[in-house]
Amino acid sequence: MFRAYLKVNDTCPHCGAELHHQRADDAPPYVTMFIVGHVIVSLLLTFEVFWPEAPFWLEALVFCGMTAALSLILLPRVKGAFVALQWSLRMHGFGEAAPMDRSSPAI
Secondary structure (H helix, E strand, O other), X not given: OEOOOOOEOOEOOOOOOEOOOOOOOOHHHXXXXXXXXXXXXXXXXXXXXXXXXXXXXXXHHHHHHHHHHHHHHHHHHHHHHHHHHHHHOOXXXXXXXXXXXXXXXXX
C-alpha cells in the first residue's frame, strides 16, 4: 500500500484500485499517540512499582527509546487501517456515492 514510509501509492499494486484520493490527514498520528501514550505510561507506572529506586537516566533512556520505537512501528499500520476504513465505508471518492432516496418526504 505504501511506496515510502507513509506515502500511499496512487493505485494498489495488487488489484489496481485507486488510492490517490485517501484523506487520512491527522487521524493516524493522533491515534498512534493515544495508543503509545497509554502503553508507555502503563509500563512506566509498573516499572516504578517494581523498582522505585531506579536511576532517572535509565528510565529516561529506556522509555524515550521505547516511545520512539513504538511510534515509528505503529504509525504506518494505523495509517493503513485508516485508509482501509475509508475504502470499506466508501469515503472520500472510494466507490460510487449511493443515490439519494427521494421517495419519502423529509421531516
